[in-house]
Amino acid sequence: MSGPGKDEAATLVEKPTAVDGLHYVNYGDQRESPYLSAIRQLISQDLSEPYSIYVYRYFLYQWPDLCFMALDKDENLIGVIVCKLEPHRGGPMRGYIAMLATRQQHRGQGIASALVRMAVEKMIAKDADEIALETEVDNEPSLRIYAHLGFIRTKRLHRYYLNGNTAFRLILYLKPGIPYKHTYPPEYGGPSDGGGLMDEDLVARQAAQLQLEDVEGETHDVTGGNTYR
Amino acid sequence: MSDTVSRLHQEAEEAKRVWTPRVKDITQDFTTASNKLEGGQLVKDEWFTLFESVGALEIMDPKMDSGYVPPDDTFEADFDPVRPLDLPEVLWVIDQIHSLEILWHAGYPLSQTVFTSLHMDRILDPQQPRMPSLYLHAADKEVNAALTEEQSLGHALLTAYCVAVAKCCALVVELVQSQNYYEEEDFVTHMFGRELLPRVSLEEALELVDAATSRLRKSKTVDAEMKEALQQRMIFRTTFLCALADGGDESRWERMVGLLGRIKTSHEIAKPLPEAFSEKVQRQLATSTPPRPMLTTSWDEACKKWTKMIEDVVAVNRLTDINIVQSPASLQRAMWAFSYRGEPFALPRAIIQDCLFGDQAIRGQIPQYDLLLADIRDLVLAGDPIADPASFQVEVTTDPRHICSRLMEGFMDKAIEEYLNFYRMVCQNRCRIRRLFTQSIAILDAMEMEAMKVDRELIKSSPGLKLNDPKSGRAVSLSPLSSWAKFYRLRILAWTIQLGFETEIYLPYELAGMYWFLSRLSEQRNDLIQQVLLFTVGRAKRLGKDRNALADCLLSEQYLQSLHAMYEITRLLAEALWKLFTLLTSTGVVKKPKQDFTTQQLLYEARMKPYLCLTNDTVPSADDFALATTQNASLEQTCTDIDDCIKSAKELLVKARKLTPEQAKFVGTDEEWKREVKGLEATCIAVTVACSQVRSAGKKYGEDHLAKRLECKIERRWAEWWVVPSVKVKADTKP
Numbered sequence: 001m002s003g004p005g006k007d008e009a010a011t012l013v014e015k016p017t018a019v020d021g022l023h024y025v026n027y028g029d030q031r032e033s034p035y036l037s038a039i040r041q042l043i044s045q046d047l048s049e050p051y052s053i054y055v056y057r058y059f060l061y062q063w064p065d066l067c068f069m070a071l072d073k074d075e076n077l078i079g080v081i082v083c084k085l086e087p088h089r090g091g092p093m094r095g096y097i098a099m100l101a102t103r104q105q106h107r108g109q110g111i112a113s114a115l116v117r118m119a120v121e122k123m124i125a126k127d128a129d130e131i132a133l134e135t136e137v138d139n140e141p142s143l144r145i146y147a148h149l150g151f152i153r154t155k156r157l158h159r160y161y162l163n164g165n166t167a168f169r170l171i172l173y174l175k176p177g178i179p180y181k182h183t184y185p186p187e188y189g190g191p192s193d194g195g196g197l198m199d200e201d202l203v204a205r206q207a208a209q210l211q212l213e214d215v216e217g218e219t220h221d222v223t224g225g226n227t228y229r
Numbered sequence: 230m231s232d233t234v235s236r237l238h239q240e241a242e243e244a245k246r247v248w249t250p251r252v253k254d255i256t257q258d259f260t261t262a263s264n265k266l267e268g269g270q271l272v273k274d275e276w277f278t279l280f281e282s283v284g285a286l287e288i289m290d291p292k293m294d295s296g297y298v299p300p301d302d303t304f305e306a307d308f309d310p311v312r313p314l315d316l317p318e319v320l321w322v323i324d325q326i327h328s329l330e331i332l333w334h335a336g337y338p339l340s341q342t343v344f345t346s347l348h349m350d351r352i353l354d355p356q357q358p359r360m361p362s363l364y365l366h367a368a369d370k371e372v373n374a375a376l377t378e379e380q381s382l383g384h385a386l387l388t389a390y391c392v393a394v395a396k397c398c399a400l401v402v403e404l405v406q407s408q409n410y411y412e413e414e415d416f417v418t419h420m421f422g423r424e425l426l427p428r429v430s431l432e433e434a435l436e437l438v439d440a441a442t443s444r445l446r447k448s449k450t451v452d453a454e455m456k457e458a459l460q461q462r463m464i465f466r467t468t469f470l471c472a473l474a475d476g477g478d479e480s481r482w483e484r485m486v487g488l489l490g491r492i493k494t495s496h497e498i499a500k501p502l503p504e505a506f507s508e509k510v511q512r513q514l515a516t517s518t519p520p521r522p523m524l525t526t527s528w529d530e531a532c533k534k535w536t537k538m539i540e541d542v543v544a545v546n547r548l549t550d551i552n553i554v555q556s557p558a559s560l561q562r563a564m565w566a567f568s569y570r571g572e573p574f575a576l577p578r579a580i581i582q583d584c585l586f587g588d589q590a591i592r593g594q595i596p597q598y599d600l601l602l603a604d605i606r607d608l609v610l611a612g613d614p615i616a617d618p619a620s621f622q623v624e625v626t627t628d629p630r631h632i633c634s635r636l637m638e639g640f641m642d643k644a645i646e647e648y649l650n651f652y653r654m655v656c657q658n659r660c661r662i663r664r665l666f667t668q669s670i671a672i673l674d675a676m677e678m679e680a681m682k683v684d685r686e687l688i689k690s691s692p693g694l695k696l697n698d699p700k701s702g703r704a705v706s707l708s709p710l711s712s713w714a715k716f717y718r719l720r721i722l723a724w725t726i727q728l729g730f731e732t733e734i735y736l737p738y739e740l741a742g743m744y745w746f747l748s749r750l751s752e753q754r755n756d757l758i759q760q761v762l763l764f765t766v767g768r769a770k771r772l773g774k775d776r777n778a779l780a781d782c783l784l785s786e787q788y789l790q791s792l793h794a795m796y797e798i799t800r801l802l803a804e805a806l807w808k809l810f811t812l813l814t815s816t817g818v819v820k821k822p823k824q825d826f827t828t829q830q831l832l833y834e835a836r837m838k839p840y841l842c843l844t845n846d847t848v849p850s851a852d853d854f855a856l857a858t859t860q861n862a863s864l865e866q867t868c869t870d871i872d873d874c875i876k877s878a879k880e881l882l883v884k885a886r887k888l889t890p891e892q893a894k895f896v897g898t899d900e901e902w903k904r905e906v907k908g909l910e911a912t913c914i915a916v917t918v919a920c921s922q923v924r925s926a927g928k929k930y931g932e933d934h935l936a937k938r939l940e941c942k943i944e945r946r947w948a949e950w951w952v953v954p955s956v957k958v959k960a961d962t963k964p
């Protein structure tokens with residue numbers, strides 16, 4: 001996820017401003033925290049198209065413990081990471097990093113790296129087998145953060161985002177033997193299974209915005225369930 | 230999840246069926262319903278999934294709600310499609326639709342392209358009678374009556390043009406959907422609740438265009454230049470429409486290329502009418518996507534894209550020429566050649582698939598089974614009665630040829646689908662090609678198992694499969710089908726790695742290991758080819774009189790030798806790069822990230838996941854990889870080894886240059902073959918240059934200081950499938 005960035009997303013800030021009283025906190029168990037709107041605002045700054053409030057709620061309501069925030073001395077939101085963790089197709093316990101952002105003027109000081117570390121550690125504590133995410137192929141800062149932690153690129157996803165940008169799928173295994181774990185194939189011909197099965201309105205939007213559920217477990221079906229003349 | 234999705238599908242279907250453009254005020258219903266909840270209360274429906282959350286819209290949010298009308302704005306666009314137009318304006322509208330249409334071909338939705346034309350919108354209005362017209366409402370008729378002759382002609386041309394565009398789009402959707410493609414990634418077939426004039430027949434559309442065009446031709450007032458410009462567009466449109474409809478006549482596509490050139494220049498006399506296009510149209514389309522901008526493109530860019538697309542279709546005809554499709558290996562090269570014409574759009578990709586797979590026969594002429602049989606014959610069974618089509622006609626049940634043919638048929642039944650996928654996969658987008666091949670490996674592995682079983686049966690009835698090995702003197706036997714399956718398994722495995730290089734899947738520190746794996750695979754491939762060659766040569770010796778079979782054997786021998794040469798080049802280059810990257814990584818020039826949360830073993834499993842399923846081969850272990858990428862030899866020795874590899878590769882490339890299309894089976898793709906060889910030569914040079922940089926820097930600064938002194942960029946400039954380090958001394962460390 002961590003959707004399509006705007007063009008200026010990766011511009012290097014000349015001199016990042018140090019954050020006074022920087023500290024990190026967990027989102028906590030408040031289902032609708034006062035930070036929600038700040039989170040939403042920070043994330044949507046770097047999106048070409050906004051997520052609905054339901055997307056944020058989807059994650060924060062179910063996995064508040066996997067959301068971490070960087071705050072300044074006045075408790076203003078400087079950075080945030082939003083994740084989920086659940087079994088992937090009946091197989092490995094998969095963590096998923098959905099959103100990550102640092103405020104423009106405070107980038108390049110390791111804030112995002114610290115947030116990712118916290119999330120990864122929390123997922124390990126919660127017995128995750130693997131962690132996945134997608135990021136745009138030219139998002140250098142993000143690719144660097146994850147490479148440092150040991151994520152590798154497993155797939156390139158053509159025109160993954162609504163704005164037509166291409167993504168990498170990144171994976172980090174946390175336990176040995178994951179490739180041998182049984183998973184169930186995707187239950188339907190989702191977006192990544194091709195063959196024009198997704199020509200319906202609602203599903204189409206979902207497909208383009210985040211194909212996260214399907215891409216990994218795609219079935220081998222080059223013919224996409226079409227009938228040929 | 231499946232329930233949710235099928236429900237969504239169903240809902241979308243229903244929405245489509247009953248959808249009519251009317252606006253209903255739901256404020257009251259909504260308020261009543263929401264009053265039943267407490268303020269701030271969150272309700273999580275069990276079925277509310279991530280998909281739904283992303284599909285959800287916030288009503289009245291201008292960035293999300295495509296029906297939202299800002300306070301000082303109007304719901305509908307101001308432009309009236311029945312407004313009288315000058316012909317230069319008509320020309321501009323036509324060209325604008327033409328530009329937007331190619332963006333649709335390039336993968337953008339109709340809602341941001343063709344549908345933003347208010348003329349198209351009028352023609353596609355669900356309230357239109359069977360034959361649509363611009364004059365839909367009562368008041369429009371009055372406008373119509375007041376038009377001058379030229380204005381009326383303009384409307385007639387525009388109406389006909391829009392109808393024809395709609396029909397073209399409908400046919401394109403049909404063609405694309407008849408073949409494999411990835412919705413949203415490659416193409417968007419979504420109609421947003423609109424229909425593309427299903428009740429207007431092709432003939433009626435053509436008649437409409439013809440009638441308008443002949444009115445234009447007869448006009449005494451329209452000046453010659455304008456007349457010519459408008460005519461070109463109408464002719465282009467009918468040509469495109471007819472070509473899409475019956476595909477038969479190839480010369481049509483060629484003519485279109487010429488027409489496009491003329492259309493491009495005559496655009497100069499058009500008079501802009503931007504108000505005839507508006508993204509407000511989206512407010513009335515059935516969609517849950519947020520409002521999205523109408524796309525724009527320059528006229529030159531649009532023309533370039535159109536020409537490229539039509540030329541790609543012309544290339545389909547060239548690349549599926551009868552001489553090519555008779556040779557499976559040549560046809561496979563032709564598919565790659567097509568795919569590397571700068572990623573063709575969905576339409577040409579559908580057309581090439583249709584050529585190959587329509588009517589169960591390649592180009593409607595060569596049955597698909599014949600292609601598979603020819604492939605098996607060319608690779609492993611040239612000159613052997615087992616793969617001779619005549620054997621399949623033998624009816625005497627005790628005849629070994631009859632027995633073998635049934636066994637072959639049994640195998641081919643199981644293999645044909647995946648075999649045809651080899652061709653089809655190459656027609657997909659580059660990211661997909663790699664992933665599809667990755668998934669193919671397990672299927673081929675299973676196919677190889679199946680082939681082994683059949684091979685054991687074949688050997689019982691077929692003396693030609695046994696031989697005394699001239700070297701060892703021992704009796705050996707050929708396992709033709711499993712060798713064939715293994716050939717493809719190894720080839721596709723190697724391709725997934727090389728496509729990984731192309732799509733930047735590997736981080737720099739992984740390259741040493743992946744090149745080592747590739748060189749190892751190439752070695753395996755060549756062992757296999759040598760084994761097969763032994764039998765092909767042996768068979769040729771025994772054939773004596775049978776001239777046809779002998780000719781087959783000789784051709785196959787040459788082909789196998791050409792494959793051997795190319796795999797040897799791959800092996801040598803891969804070995805050179807493996808050693809070079811090992812050196813660069815171990816000296817710290819290529820940096821390995823800290824990777825706090827992982828281990829060697831975990832990284833290995835994540836990287837090798839697609840290959841760990843193999844049962845017919847031992848996949849190298851994490852330790853094997855670690856060992857292979859440990860720097861043992863001295864820097865000097867390593868550089869010498871690299872140079873030796875490159876020297877041998879270059880010698881083989883000289884030979885490769887001399888191979889004929891028949892020998893190496895690149896019939897019809899000579900140019901591409903030359904380009905490939907050239908790319909490999911350039912890669913050799915780049916490796917040599919990088920190696921000598923490292924060597925001299927090593928001498929000058931000492932091995933331990935290379936990391937500080939050298940900087941390394943990973944480049945893929947010389948050949949698509951080869952990533953090469955470009956090494957230079959850092960500017961600030963110059964003496």
Ligand SMILES: CC(C)(COP(=O)(O)OP(=O)(O)OC[C@H]1O[C@@H](n2cnc3c(N)ncnc32)[C@H](O)[C@@H]1OP(=O)(O)O)[C@@H](O)C(=O)NCCC(=O)NCCS
Nearest residue numbers: 002010012100101102107108109110111112113140141142
């Ligand atoms: C990606 C993002 C979260 C990084 O935040 P951050 O707090 O600046 O990140 P960090 O300081 O921890 O680390 C960034 C890394 O990228 C590097 N970097 C920063 N800006 C860069 C740039 N413009 N180009 C290249 N590298 C850059 C840093 O040097 C650092 O790498 P290093 O550890 O090797 O030195 C931030 O850029 C952002 O909010 N972007 C928009 C949203 C987004 O893209 N999210 C990620 C999608 S998963």
